[in-house]
Amino acid sequence: MKEYKIKLMTQEEQIKFSKICANFPFDINLHKGSYVVDAKSLLGVCSMDTTNGCIVKIQTSSDMLKKFEK
Numbered sequence: 001m002k003e004y005k006i007k008l009m010t011q012e013e014q015i016k017f018s019k020i021c022a023n024f025p026f027d028i029n030l031h032k033g034s035y036v037v038d039a040k041s042l043l044g045v046c047s048m049d050t051t052n053g054c055i056v057k058i059q060t061s062s063d064m065l066k067k068f069e070k
Helices: 011-021 042-046 062-068
Strands: 002-006 027-032 035-038 054-059
Touching (some): 035 042
């Protein structure tokens, strides 16, 4: 599992982020406190306050993730 801290300041950034996540074959979740949403879910991402930062957790093996990192 990999974790990244991000801030999405506008709804347009949230939409773009969710669309990017939808292209990957593994689970990606967005965490803010005890609230967790599927990052591929546009409704879930847009319902979360991401302006003060949140954590992206990618659920996959390191080998699989290396194929997509560039």
